[in-house]
Amino acid sequence: MPVLYHHWLSPAARFVRVLLAEKRIGFDLRIEKEWDRRPAFLALNPAGEVPVLVMDDGKAYSGVMAIAEFLEEVVPEPALLTGSADERYEIRRLVGWFHTKLGSEVTRHLVTEKLFKRFFGMGEPDSEAIRCAAHNLKIHLKYITFLVERRHYLAGQQFTMADAAAAAHISVADYFGNIYWQDWPHVKEWYVRVKSRRSVRTLLSDKIKGLAPSPHYSELDF
Known part of the structure; x- marks a missing residue:
């Protein structure tokens, strides 16, 4: 295997x-x-x-x-990079956006400051880095709002790699309780759809000893 x-x-x-x-x-x-x-x-x-x-x-x-x-x-089926050349470009662009831009501006700061520094003796958390991540996260949630107001999923009408990439990062931020979902109803609606997929639910069983996730982290309807 x-x-x-x-x-x-x-x-x-x-x-x-x-x-x-x-x-x-x-x-x-x-x-x-x-x-x-x-x-x-x-x-x-x-x-x-x-x-x-x-x-x-x-x-x-x-x-x-x-x-x-x-x-x-x-394993071409089910296809997660699909459609015309322009549609596949859009999926790739969004995957790059989430892994590179969201990753460097938000997720990397949260994991470093809230996990690594706490558990691996890497010094005190940098409050300025955490504030920066929180500010940047709002910008990315606004962008996701823009996308899902126009599309059922992030790149179009079906679940693709773009949704998988965004969910990977959003699930990390949500583990730490950094998303105030009441402020982001369109993103929440999208995330509920994504969270309900078996493939994403497997992530939500992850727990780190000594660092509990947010109370709604694994709830499918929250």
């Missing part, structure tokens, strides 16, 4: 988990503390980052979008 190396709140690994589940590919999860820089893990991915997907033949795949494109090629 394929093995996916991940850690608890890695949005990139969560994204790949959703894709694997959507395509009904069975896999085992293996926690990788990438900050330990294990030689055996570096042999799989010299970048030292999760996710890494090791297939049954022993081949290791890394790079979040490279893995996504690989899965789309080897």
Whole structure:
């Protein structure tokens, strides 16, 4: 069975988990503390980052979008990168937006300040970084609102990689209780639809000992 190396709140690994589940590919999860820089893990991915997907033949795949494109090629149905060239472009653009822009402006700050610094002795949380993440999160939630006011899902009428990428990051922010859902009704409506998918529900069972998620984190109707 394929093995996916991940850690608890890695949005990139969560994204790949959703894709694997959507395509009904069975896999085992293996926690990788990438900050330990294990030689055996570096042999799989010299970048030292999760996710890494090791297939049954022993081949290791890394790079979040490279893995996504690989899965789309080897298991084409159900398609998560679909439509015309312009429609596929839009899906790719949004996946890049969430992993790069939302990731660097919001998720990375939250995980570093609220998880890593607390559990791994990396110093006191930087309150300015947390405030910056909260400010940036509002900008991204406004953008998601703009999208879902015009589309059923983020890139169009059906669930795609774009929704998987956004859900991966939003689920991390929601774990920490950083989203005040009453202020974002359109985003909430979209997230309820996404959260109800079996592929996303698997993420919501993740719990970190000593760091409880927000009370509504795993609720499908909240």
